[in-house]
Amino acid sequence: MTQKETGFRGLKVVSFESRMAAEMQTLITRFGGEAVVAPSMQEIPIPESSEIVDFGEKLLSGQMDMLICMTGVGTKMLFETLSARYGRERVLPAIMKLTIVARGPKPLQVLRAAGITGAISVPEPNTSEDILETLDSHSRADSLKHKTVAVQEYGASSERLIRELRKRDARVLQLPVYRWALPKDIEPLKRAVCMIARGEAQISIYTNAVQIRHACRVASQEGIEKEFREAQKNCVVASIGPTCTEALLEEGIHADFEPTHPKMGQLVKELSEQSDQLLQQKKAPLILFADVHRTGETAAAKTQRCRDAVFLKACRREPVNRIPVWLMRQAGRYMKDYRKIRSRYSFLELCKNKEVAAEVTIAAQRKIDADAAIIFSDLLLPVEPLGFGLEYEGGSGPVITGPLKSLSDVAQIPEMDPDASLSFVYDAIKVTRNCLDPMIPLIGFSGAPFTLGAYLIEGGGSKNFVKTKQFMYQDSGAWGALMEKLTRGLASFLKGQIAAGADAVQIFDSWVGCLSPDDYRKYVLPYTADLVRSISGQVPVILFGTGTGPFLPDMCRAGSDVIGIDHHCELNETWKKIGYDRAVQGNLDPAALLAPRNILFEKAGSILNAVGGRPGFIFNLGHGVLPGTSEDQVKGLIQTIHEYPVPKPAKA
Structure with a gap:
């Protein structure tokens, strides 16, 4: 069978990918979709911004402690800008002295290409939350108090990340290396937005937060924002990962699909394989359990459960046959x-x-x-x-x-009525x-x-x-x-x-x-x-x-x-x-x-x-x-606990 028969089956798939538009077009077509790829943004470099110059001076004078690299393109631009101003032979040794955090594989790849190893790698799905939890748990970044931390930004600031770093008493230096703008040729984007608003697309794909914002902006300019947003309820909305999903939610749009890993090829492949099921789910309420409204348990069943469940027996300090x-x-x-x-x-x-x-x-x-x-x-x-x-x-x-703030504030709090x-x-x-x-x-x-x-x-x-x-x-x-x-x-x-x-x-x-x-x-x-x-x-x-x-x-x-x-x-x-x-x-x-x-x-x-x-x-x-x-790690741990032979109780 061909991919058109087993994948998207000829469904119209709209993508707003810009940097890798040709690759996205090829992927959608390969997996049987009718591809409509409309670039939604362009990168505008910010050469030698005052923030980058400030960072460079602090870097070379030994006043920096940490660099958080958010994107591969941004990390490369930052290195090129600093090298052009100060010389690569001065910049790279200074950067190697810092604690470096890489948000995902792309900045890590740029770092390695520059000869910089030992960076702290943030696990998928690479959200701000993941960065913070990595910093909080890693031995080389266990205390940010009074540390000077530079954050390489990409298009827009991560307000939550910056706020949480400052809550940890870090001195934060934001490094904007480029900003996002609408593409020079906006006509393909207009056509794609109108196509979705008219209900002609079955699937829309978003691979970063800016795409949805720019699509909504163009829809507003065309006077069809309400129709565009409403149409998203009827087509499958695919997001590359949690950060993009959160941006969709901020715009009032719910993503229906995320891939196993936040990679474009994985996204299109898995989406094509599940497209029929996703379209059916879009038309039906999201209930996984057919017995969600079954009648309640009997009093006898509750009594047996309270008596025999190993968790409750352990709470009562009774012997159990497994942990x-x-x-x-x-x-x-x-x-x-x-x-x-x-x-x-x-x-x-x-x-x-x-x-x-x-x-x-x-x-x-x-x-x-x-x-x-x-x-x-x-x-x-x-x-x-x-x-x-x-x-x-x-x-x-x-x-x-x-x-x-005060007793008077406490007095104004109403008594809680949880019922x-x-x-x-x-x-x-x-x-x-x-x-x-x-x-x-x-x-x-x-x-x-x-x-x-x-x-x-x-x-x-x-x-x-x-x-x-x-x-x-x-x-x-x-x-x-x-x-x-x-x-x-x-x-x-x-x-x-x-x-x-x-x-x-x-x-x-x-x-x-x-x-x-x-x-x-x-x-x-x-x-x-x-x-x-x-x-x-x-x-x-x-x-x-x-x-x-x-x-x-x-x-x-x-x-x-x-x-x-x-x-x-x-x-x-x-x-x-x-x-x-x-x-x-x-x-x-x-x-x-x-x-x-x-x-x-x-x-x-x-x-x-x-x-x-x-x-x-x-x-x-x-x-x-x-x-x-990993889910498999969790399941493996619990299986191991269940298989552990419970010995006779030790004496107190």
């Missing part, structure tokens, strides 16, 4: 199926759609064979009912508007519980009062939580009032999740590790204990925080059934210190999933051997799964 395992962030960007669904919904839309949230929850558990599912939600969902604005810029980091404002979470739990295997427990969750309060005060995440500590120290009355109000609201929220069908709940105190043990005991423990006490005895309660090693025994005083331990602690010694009358959960370093399998299994085995079969252990990570993790 239970689930992973924080087990539904996330490392999963292709998740990225596919995520491309059609913003993060908050996904959280608030009960069927889709249930789908993501169940799909992740089934895919990796975890012993528990955790409802797909977010610990910041209570922010909006408390009267604050909540946005996820670029599909990732949270931004909260209206940060708290009215967060019922979509309860609905998602009900749908999930009805569809999930009865022997797989479902975990609900919330943030802890401290962590939620810290977000409200900081207006988002923070590296050191200085504003939170200032608030806590300077106005103890306002702090106490805030903690009490949040504790009441979160208690109601968790009770509602339990009533909806959650078999266990986890309280995430993600940021409490920024405190000293004394401050934890004085400013946090009383409120966490009140929250745990409000739901104690209904279902198992897990309390988890990062960086909490110095005061884990104090955390135990909050009264949870299970204590989560992060990867900075040695598990056996920590369990001994907090007492064997408490179940523990943890604590593999998430970065171990990026290591070769022999190292991964060695590290997991060390944890299992340290436990020694003692009842009350749940295998998990010390934090969430990293985006660059």
